[in-house]
Amino acid sequence: MQPERRSDATRAAILRAARERFAADGYQRATIRAIAADAAIDPSMVMRYYGNKAQLFAAAVDVHLRLPDVAGIPRDRLGETLVAHFIKRWEGDPSDDALLTLLRSAATDEAAASRLRDIFASQVAPVALAVCPDPAEATVRAGLVATQMLGLAFCRQILRLPPVVAATPSSLVVQVGATVQRYLTGELGAVLP
Amino acid sequence: MQPERRSDATRAAILRAARERFAADGYQRATIRAIAADAAIDPSMVMRYYGNKAQLFAAAVDVHLRLPDVAGIPRDRLGETLVAHFIKRWEGDPSDDALLTLLRSAATDEAAASRLRDIFASQVAPVALAVCPDPAEATVRAGLVATQMLGLAFCRQILRLPPVVAATPSSLVVQVGATVQRYLTGELGAVLP
DNA sequence: AGCCAATGCCAACACGTGTTGACTTTCCTG
DNA sequence: CAGGAAAGTCAACACGTGTTGGCATTGGCT
Numbered sequence: 001m002q003p004e005r006r007s008d009a010t011r012a013a014i015l016r017a018a019r020e021r022f023a024a025d026g027y028q029r030a031t032i033r034a035i036a037a038d039a040a041i042d043p044s045m046v047m048r049y050y051g052n053k054a055q056l057f058a059a060a061v062d063v064h065l066r067l068p069d070v071a072g073i074p075r076d077r078l079g080e081t082l083v084a085h086f087i088k089r090w091e092g093d094p095s096d097d098a099l100l101t102l103l104r105s106a107a108t109d110e111a112a113a114s115r116l117r118d119i120f121a122s123q124v125a126p127v128a129l130a131v132c133p134d135p136a137e138a139t140v141r142a143g144l145v146a147t148q149m150l151g152l153a154f155c156r157q158i159l160r161l162p163p164v165v166a167a168t169p170s171s172l173v174v175q176v177g178a179t180v181q182r183y184l185t186g187e188l189g190a191v192l193p
Numbered sequence: 194m195q196p197e198r199r200s201d202a203t204r205a206a207i208l209r210a211a212r213e214r215f216a217a218d219g220y221q222r223a224t225i226r227a228i229a230a231d232a233a234i235d236p237s238m239v240m241r242y243y244g245n246k247a248q249l250f251a252a253a254v255d256v257h258l259r260l261p262d263v264a265g266i267p268r269d270r271l272g273e274t275l276v277a278h279f280i281k282r283w284e285g286d287p288s289d290d291a292l293l294t295l296l297r298s299a300a301t302d303e304a305a306a307s308r309l310r311d312i313f314a315s316q317v318a319p320v321a322l323a324v325c326p327d328p329a330e331a332t333v334r335a336g337l338v339a340t341q342m343l344g345l346a347f348c349r350q351i352l353r354l355p356p357v358v359a360a361t362p363s364s365l366v367v368q369v370g371a372t373v374q375r376y377l378t379g380e381l382g383a384v385l386p
Numbered sequence: 387a388g389c390c391a392a393t394g395c396c397a398a399c400a401c402g403t404g405t406t407g408a409c410t411t412t413c414c415t416g
Numbered sequence: 417c418a419g420g421a422a423a424g425t426c427a428a429c430a431c432g433t434g435t436t437g438g439c440a441t442t443g444g445c446t
Contacts, residue, residue: 006443007393026301028221032434042395047435106352107300108219113352120354143348143356144368150352151344155336159299159306159343161313163336174382175337179372189367199413200423225404235425240405 011049013039018046018060023097027057027105027112054111061105061115063098065089065123070130078131079181084173086149090157091169100157103150120146131184144183152176204242206232211239211253216290220250220298220305247304254308256291258282258316263323271324272374277366279342283350284362293350296343313339324377337376345369 005011017038021030032053036043050056066089073081090099102119105112120142128142129135152172155164167175198204210231214223225246229236243249259282266274283292295312298305313335321335322328345365348357360368 005392010393028219029301031432033432043434044396044436045394048393053434104300107297107347108222116352117354139356140360140364143354143360146354147344147348147357147369148341148372149344150347151340151342154300154343154347155340159309161310161336161339163332164340167333167336171333171382175376176340178382179341179375182372183368189364189371198422203423224402226402236404237406237426238424241423246404 007049010039010041010045013041014046014049014056015059018056019097019101022057022060022105023101025104026101026107027109032056057105057111058115061098061102061112063102063119065099065119067123067127070127075131075185076181078127078184079179080173080177082127082145082180083149083152083177084169086153087169087172090153100153103153104158128184137188140188141183144188145180148176148179148183200242203232203234203238207234207239207242207249208252211249212290212294215250215253215298216294218297219294219300220302225249250298250304251308254291254295254305256295256312258292258312260316260320263320268324268378269374271320271377272372273366273370275320275338275373276342276345276370277362279346280362280365283346293346296346297351317342321377330381333381334376337381338373341369341372341376 014035017035018030021035021038024030032043032046035056036046046056050059068081068085070078090097102112102116106116107113124146125139125142128138128145132138132141152164155161156167156172207228210228211223214228214231217223225236225239228249229239239249243252261274261278263271283290295305295309299309300306317339318332318335321331321338325331325334345357348354349360349365
């Protein structure tokens with residue numbers, strides 16, 4: 001379909017460097033010049049191919065969570081499965097830190113925060129809806145899950161809190177998985193007071 | 194003790210404005226000029242009284258959690274009590290958003306992250322240690338608590354995720370409190386694999 | 387080969403930043 | 417009242433930022 005431009009290699013190099021810089025420094029601190037230096041090209045190339053810094057950021061965080069299909073998971077193993085999936089996701093390929101990029105930048109950049117909320121609404125909320133018949137209650141459950149999952153990511157990957165960093169993936173899957181499981185399918189007490 | 198300098202009012206105004214700006218924008222985006230404008234003084238006053246931006250930030254986040262005394266709380270109410278305390282803490286006086294300031298800035302500023310880790314080690318870990326005899330296990334428990342509490346703060350105050358913002362304090366106390374309770378005193382599965 | 391668009395590099399602009407130094411005003415003290 | 421330190425104001429510096437336009441170079445086409 002696309003005419004295979006000769007500059008595709010450069011475009012990819014810019015995007016790769018941008019993902020790493022944005023993930024490491026967040027939106028503000030990552031500079032066009034630093035990204036261009038990492039990609040070994042001129043800063044003006046970034047502008048030519050991506051317009052401006054905001055559009056480059058948008059391209060760098062264009063990501064989907066690739067959550068596993070809820071239907072294929074035993075109902076009482078949802079928590080562990082989701083935690084295991086996320087840990088593997090952000091511990092794996094370092095060129096794919098889009099989620100960490102968003103988390104880091106969302107603290108100070110409204111556009112990143114908005115994007116993160118979108119991802120939540122379009123990809124986490126449906127999971128809760130699939131296991132909970134009442135939509136209002138499902139939304140509450142999804143919010144609680146986000147609370148725990150983002151907190152885990154923040155403490156382990158960004159704040160690098162020693163005990164959370166030292167914990168093995170398998171122990172986190174058990175301990176945090178139990179919480180997520182309760183938020184999804186357990187008793188919540190009064191849901192709407 | 195202190196000689197009651199004549200400039201104390203200005204110093205206080207700077208500190209108040211700095212706390213609000215840092216809390217709203219984080220370390221990078223908050224500018225000396227904006228802080229000075231809020232305090233209705235000249236930017237150079239900030240430098241005279243606080244040296245530089247980093248030292249002003251340090252002064253603005255010099256905070257302690259004022260956690261309630263663990264001894265006075267029934268063991269099976271620790272989770273709810275802690276969650277209730279934190280919610281009241283950061284939902285209350287807006288001039289005292291030091292915790293939010295740290296949380297927001299820690300995502301991109303290593304000094305803020307370090308300070309937040311210190312607060313954790315010196316004020317949250319001891320709580321876990323008071324309810325758990327084994328120090329290694331207590332550290333793990335404290336890390337899990339941080340995971341949930343910071344995740345709640347992040348989703349509610351910074352990301353402003355709609356369902357978490359909409360939730361009432363009392364429902365959060367019940368739902369998240371149960372998680373914190375389990376992290377502190379409940380069964381964790383294998384703790385050190 | 388010779389054109390010409392695509393690609394890349396260079397220098398510069400306009401702006402906002404933290405920070406500094408010199409000057410003026412205020413107010414306490416002798 | 418006179419002196420002087422403290423408090424406050426003003427203008428500027430040095431630097432890094434995103435962004436722009438002009439110029440050289442490349443490479444595929446007829």
